Amino acid sequence: xxxxxxxxxxxxxxxxxxxxxxxxxxxxxxxxxxxxxxxxxxxxxxxxxxxxxxxxxxxxxxxxxxxxxxxxxxxxxxxxxxxxxxxxxxxxxxxxxxxxxxxxxxxxxxxx
Amino acid sequence: xxxxxxxxxxxxxxxxxxxxxxxxxxxxxxxxxxxxxxxxxxxxxxxxxxxxxxxxxxxxxxxxxxxxxxxxxxxxxxxxxxxxxxxxxxxxxxxxxxxxxxxxxxxxxxxxxxxxxxxxxxxxxxxxxxxxxxxxxxxxxxxxxxxxxxxxxxxxxxxxxxxxxxxxxxxxxxxxxxxxxxxxxxxxxxxxxxxxxxxxxxxxxxxxxxxxxxxxxxxxxxxxxxxxxxxxxxxxxxxxxxxxxxxxxxxxxxxxxxxxxxxxxxxxxxxxxxxxxxxxxxxxxxxxxxxxxxxxxxxxxxxxxxxxxxxxxxxxxxxxxxxxxxxxxxxxxxxxxxxxxxxxxxxxxxxxxxxxxxxxxxxxxxxxxxxxxxxxxxxxxxxxxxxxxxxxxxxxxxxxxxxxxxxxxxxxxxxxxxxxxxxxxxxxxxxxxxxxxxxxxxxxxxxxxxxxxxxxxxxxxxxxxxxxxxxxxxxxxxxxxxxxxxxxxxxxxxxxxxxxxxxxxxxxxxxxxxxxxxxxxxxxxxxxxxxxxxxxxxxxxxxxxxxxxxxxxxxxxxxxxxxxxxxxxxxxxxxxxxxxxxxxxxxxxxxxxxxxxxxxxxxxxxxxxxxxxxxxxxxxxxxxxxxxxxxxxxxxxxxxxxxxxxxxxxxxxxxxxxxxxxxxxxxxxxxxxxxxxxxxxxxxxxxxxxxxxxxxxxxxxxxxxxxxxxxxxxxxxxxxxxxxxxxxxxxxxxxxxxxxxxxxxxxxxxxxxxxxxxxxxxxxxxxxxxxxxxxxxxxxxxxxxxxxxxxxxxxxxxxxxxxxxxxxxxxxxxxxxxxxxxxxxxxxxxxxxxxxxxxxxxxxxxxxxxxxxxxxxxxxxxxxxxxxxxxxxxxxxxxxx
Numbered sequence: 001x002x003x004x005x006x007x008x009x010x011x012x013x014x015x016x017x018x019x020x021x022x023x024x025x026x027x028x029x030x031x032x033x034x035x036x037x038x039x040x041x042x043x044x045x046x047x048x049x050x051x052x053x054x055x056x057x058x059x060x061x062x063x064x065x066x067x068x069x070x071x072x073x074x075x076x077x078x079x080x081x082x083x084x085x086x087x088x089x090x091x092x093x094x095x096x097x098x099x100x101x102x103x104x105x106x107x108x109x110x111x112x
Numbered sequence: 113x114x115x116x117x118x119x120x121x122x123x124x125x126x127x128x129x130x131x132x133x134x135x136x137x138x139x140x141x142x143x144x145x146x147x148x149x150x151x152x153x154x155x156x157x158x159x160x161x162x163x164x165x166x167x168x169x170x171x172x173x174x175x176x177x178x179x180x181x182x183x184x185x186x187x188x189x190x191x192x193x194x195x196x197x198x199x200x201x202x203x204x205x206x207x208x209x210x211x212x213x214x215x216x217x218x219x220x221x222x223x224x225x226x227x228x229x230x231x232x233x234x235x236x237x238x239x240x241x242x243x244x245x246x247x248x249x250x251x252x253x254x255x256x257x258x259x260x261x262x263x264x265x266x267x268x269x270x271x272x273x274x275x276x277x278x279x280x281x282x283x284x285x286x287x288x289x290x291x292x293x294x295x296x297x298x299x300x301x302x303x304x305x306x307x308x309x310x311x312x313x314x315x316x317x318x319x320x321x322x323x324x325x326x327x328x329x330x331x332x333x334x335x336x337x338x339x340x341x342x343x344x345x346x347x348x349x350x351x352x353x354x355x356x357x358x359x360x361x362x363x364x365x366x367x368x369x370x371x372x373x374x375x376x377x378x379x380x381x382x383x384x385x386x387x388x389x390x391x392x393x394x395x396x397x398x399x400x401x402x403x404x405x406x407x408x409x410x411x412x413x414x415x416x417x418x419x420x421x422x423x424x425x426x427x428x429x430x431x432x433x434x435x436x437x438x439x440x441x442x443x444x445x446x447x448x449x450x451x452x453x454x455x456x457x458x459x460x461x462x463x464x465x466x467x468x469x470x471x472x473x474x475x476x477x478x479x480x481x482x483x484x485x486x487x488x489x490x491x492x493x494x495x496x497x498x499x500x501x502x503x504x505x506x507x508x509x510x511x512x513x514x515x516x517x518x519x520x521x522x523x524x525x526x527x528x529x530x531x532x533x534x535x536x537x538x539x540x541x542x543x544x545x546x547x548x549x550x551x552x553x554x555x556x557x558x559x560x561x562x563x564x565x566x567x568x569x570x571x572x573x574x575x576x577x578x579x580x581x582x583x584x585x586x587x588x589x590x591x592x593x594x595x596x597x598x599x600x601x602x603x604x605x606x607x608x609x610x611x612x613x614x615x616x617x618x619x620x621x622x623x624x625x626x627x628x629x630x631x632x633x634x635x636x637x638x639x640x641x642x643x644x645x646x647x648x649x650x651x652x653x654x655x656x657x658x659x660x661x662x663x664x665x666x667x668x669x670x671x672x673x674x675x676x677x678x679x680x681x682x683x684x685x686x687x688x689x690x691x692x693x694x695x696x697x698x699x700x701x702x703x704x705x706x707x708x709x710x711x712x713x714x715x716x717x718x719x720x721x722x723x724x725x726x727x728x729x730x731x732x733x734x735x736x737x738x739x740x741x742x743x744x745x746x747x748x749x750x751x752x753x754x755x756x757x758x759x760x761x762x763x764x765x766x767x768x769x770x771x772x773x774x775x776x777x778x779x780x781x782x783x784x785x786x787x788x789x790x791x792x793x794x795x796x797x798x799x800x801x802x803x804x805x806x807x808x809x810x811x812x813x814x815x816x817x818x819x820x821x822x823x824x825x826x827x828x829x830x831x832x833x834x835x836x837x838x839x840x841x842x843x844x845x846x847x848x849x850x851x852x853x854x855x856x857x858x859x860x861x862x863x864x865x866x867x868x869x870x871x872x873x874x875x876x877x878x879x880x881x882x883x884x885x886x887x888x889x890x891x892x893x894x895x896x897x898x899x900x901x902x903x904x905x906x907x908x909x910x911x912x913x914x915x916x917x918x919x920x921x922x923x924x925x926x927x928x929x930x931x932x933x934x935x936x937x938x939x940x941x942x943x944x945x946x947x948x949x950x951x952x953x954x955x956x957x958x959x960x961x962x963x964x965x966x967x968x969x970x971x972x973x974x975x976x977x978x979x980x981x982x983x984x985x986x987x988x989x990x991x992x993x
Contacts, residue, residue: 026140027147045144045170049137075140 002040011043011051013094016079016087019061025074026052052077060086114160120145123167145170219501222884223544226497227585228551229877232559233490234577235552235567237483243385243465248327249421252288253461254428256280256418256435257469261453263718266471268457271415273439274406276456277319280418284434286426289324291419292396293317293388294406301369302669302847303392305355309847312351314382314391315368317399323379325421326388333362333377339395345373348381348391370670371398384566387465409442419461432458450709451717478947482867489874492633494588496878499626500885501537501592537593538586545585562869564862624925627889630882631929631966632936637875638962639937640944643955644868647945648861650952656857657795657804658701659737663853664832665700665820666839669846675814677842678729682819684838690824690831695735696816697728701797702857703818710758710808712768713785719768723760724797724805727812733759733792735822742773743790746811757789759809765791767806781808799860800950820853879966883973886922890974894918894981901981914982919974926970930963937962 018024018032030043055061060083066076079087120142127138148166153159247253258272277290293316300311316322320339323330330338331349338346345368352361352375361375373394382389400406406416422431439454440447447454459469466480476484560567668674674681678696685694699705711720730746730753732738741762746753758781760768765776773791780787794804823831836848894901901914909917938954945951 025143027144045141049140049144053137072143072146073139074143075136 007041007043007047010041011047012055013087013090014041015048015051015055016060016083016090019077019079020084020087023076023078025076027074029077055083059083114158114163116149116159116163119163141170218884218888219540220544220547222497222500222881223541223588224547224551225877225881226494227544227548227581228555229493229874230490230584231548231552231581232555233486234580235556236563236565237487238574238577239385239565239567240466240479240483244387245462246383246385247461250461252422252424252426252428253325254420254422254458255461255464256420257457257459258439259455259457259471261455261471262721263451268469268471270417270469272418272456273409273442274400274416275409275442276416276418276438277321277420279438279442280420280435281321284431286422286431286434287420288423289321289421291322291325292319293322293417293419294396294399294415302367303355303369304367305364308355310354311847311849312392314389315394316388316390316392317394317396319396322390322393322419325419326386326390328390329380331378331380335377338377339393340397341374341376342395342397342401343371343373344376344395344398346377346379346390346393347375348379350381351391352378368392368394373398384568409439410446420458428458428460432456449716450720478863486870486874489637489878492637493874493878493881494584496630496633496881496885498588498592499630500881500888501540501588534590534593538589541585541589541592545581549581562866562873564866627882627886627922628925628929628932630885631926631970632932634875634879634882635930635933635962635966636937636940637871637878638965639933639959640940641868641871641875642958642962643937643941643944644864644871646955646958647948647952648864648868651800651861651864651948651950652858654796654800654950656701657738657793659822660701660854660857662823662825663700663736663820664823664835664850665818665853665856666835666848666850668817668819668843671698671815671817673843674816674819678813678816678819681838681842682731684842685819685821685835688831688834690827691821691835692824693731693735693822694819695729695731695821696813696819697732698726698812698815698817700818700820700853700856701736701795702799702853702860705797708808710781713780713783716783721767721806723764723767724807726807726809727815728809729811729813729816732809732820735820736795738795739793741791741793743777743788745790745792753789754811754813756784756786757811758786759790759792760788761792761804761807761809762794763804764806764808786810799857801860801864801948803949879969883969886970886973887977890918890922890977893921894977898981905982911979911982915975915978918978918981919971922970922974923967926967927963930966933962934959 014033015029018029024032026045026048030045030048033041033043052061052063056063056077060080061077062080063075063077066074068074123145124138124142127133127141133141145166148169149159149162152162152165157165244250255270256272256276258269260267260269271294274292277292280287281290295316300313301315302309303312303315318339322328323335323338330346333346337344345366347355347361347366355361355366356364361378364375365372366375367373371394379390379393382391422428435456438456443454457469459467459474463474466477466483467474468477469475556567674696682694682696685691705724705726707722708725709720709722726732730748733740733745743759745759746757750757760776762773765773768776768779770776770779776788776791778787792809796804797807798805821835832850835850839846839848897918904914904917937959941954945954
């Protein structure tokens, strides 16, 4: 179980990173995250959608409705230029943190 | 049997109860739910368990609402509770109105402006129609007008024989009360008590029955003595306070003009909406016993207003027939000599303000015409605002098509959708009403000055007005909303969502028609405004036949102050080097002038008529630079020129039938006889709304009341100081007053200037609303053509090229609108100009100017959207699917 704080912090960069690959809708995003994290990240709808809407309010993503061939309605999201820039910023920050931790953990100090 | 669709519908309903979830959010969640159900079904679950499992993954509706609510910057809690009182679709309407801020703002603004304009006009109309109509017994009160017919024509005068009122009361039992009223004259008169001296205009003289007829309340004083004795006066409460302060006025003496009157009563203050501003009312006896011309039945002097209140149940037509021929009873001899027929005609009190009496009956006065015009304009503006609303709603309807499709796919019925959209328009309309009322109250003081009437904002709260406004708003909301509502509600969801419904042909045609109509109305108003301003400017520029610049005049309190010594006064004044010439006279152009009856000697019956009668000294024509057409002006060295010589204007000569000015010289008038020594060229006495009337001039110093001087413009204050000192030296105790002839003359155009200003305001409003509509439409059109623009750009079109392409579309419509506007404005303009004796030629240049103006404004409005669209990144535009 990953801590709530960590899940919350990583939601934004995750969504932005998924959307940079192309348009996607909520349900699918959740499945992708589950796959790519090997099941350790299982987002619920009441966690994802508010974040998506917040991102849209901030102008980082835009949405539109599409009809599938099966007649199913879905709301698709895609990245804006602003979102792309924001992703770069987030990525930079995460990598800074990640590299710092990686240096601290390698080599892992043995317990005495 | 488990019905998944019903379960989903119930689940939707529970979500809808949450105020934080919008329609779109619910649709998204439903889509998510269905995806989850599909996945489980694919994994082998039955519909029911698939549903329940999916439901569990999705948090309970309340919690969901909370999460979603955090994104909205809205305070929840008590507000949601309050909203909960409204039916669901109204809540939805409110939420949606707040959401679509841009759309709502435009609509609210347009409707607010339209309603505010209507509100102001409503106040104006209700005030004007209430003038003198509120008196308790106004229904049986009439003014007795005097109809006169002579060989020269017919006319109706509002003033009548002085003894008429008491005669009516004495002889006719049908009369409950009969009032004689005459006003204090053309100029404000000095009223003095101790050290308080002011010039007052609201001075009347009347008999005691005036209080009965107008229902004026006597606050203090003996009702049996009010206006009975000679040299007594009644004051309104505010006048009493002005002169006496906290002192008791009763029994004290106040000087009105040159009459010392005892204050015998205090009356209530006159309301704003009466023509009879009875601030100072002297007893009629004071005047009648002094002035000989007010005594007896004299046909030449008709200056006493007679108001009669009939007993309840008396038929006015029958009464009128009874009194019709009274003049021939009392003044038969004179009328026979004049070859005239005089009759009494009744005019209802309620119709005195807005109607003028003519030989053919009551005719709408210019006041009433203005009321009609402004009511029509207010209606037009309201229609404009309504059209705007329809236009914008329909334009936006396609943007919102996605949402509609979603709701319909989720099973909302057509009825629900129609009700929902109507709810939205009603909410907008009533929001606008509230803002409009606020706007009216804020703007009212400025509007009062513009319209020239004392409007009172509290009239808005009257039940009649409130009902009218609420009803109007309701109708407007429904009318504006019904079309887009039905239009939207009839969309087929799949068609809508596939974006097929981009530009339905009938939709576009309607929108175009609406924009054309709006601009047609606006252009017509622009042309009308330009015509009004043009006519005023034209009148002001016309040569008047006399010189009015640099002419300064002083007026004396009454006639007879200069009879012996007017030459001496002039000499004193002329000592100052800046005063170049001076003349003494009974009036100057632009001021009042009465009429006197003249006829060529021996031709009284055939040619007798009343001419404008000016008394002036030998220098008048020189001071005002009026050229002589034939004969000569008055000469000081010819003794008989004083009192016993006449000068006519060209119109005067024509009026008596002489073929030329030369022919008129030497003829004599009346039975004295008095020779005509000269004819002067016609000059305008009144503003150019009125034609030049026949005029006779005579040197009669006993009636001089003004001295007019030609002055140099440098050091005016010094010159005026000199004049003041001369005046005060020669007439100690009198109040010094002066004015410039050109300013006083120009004030005659005040009504037209005011109409022009009002027109400008309302035209601005109409244009503003039309532009709002155009702005929204341009935004929509630009958006619809985004893909086309993108392609053009990638093919090499420039930004300016695209902007002009988009603008050209709209220019076409605006031009079409002007094609409609021109004939409409032409006919209206011609009708209005017909009121003026001197009118400008139909100004085609102004028509063109109006069109150019309209085009310029339209271009500006559309350009913003065109430039925005043209500058957008083509890659983005092309991705727009």
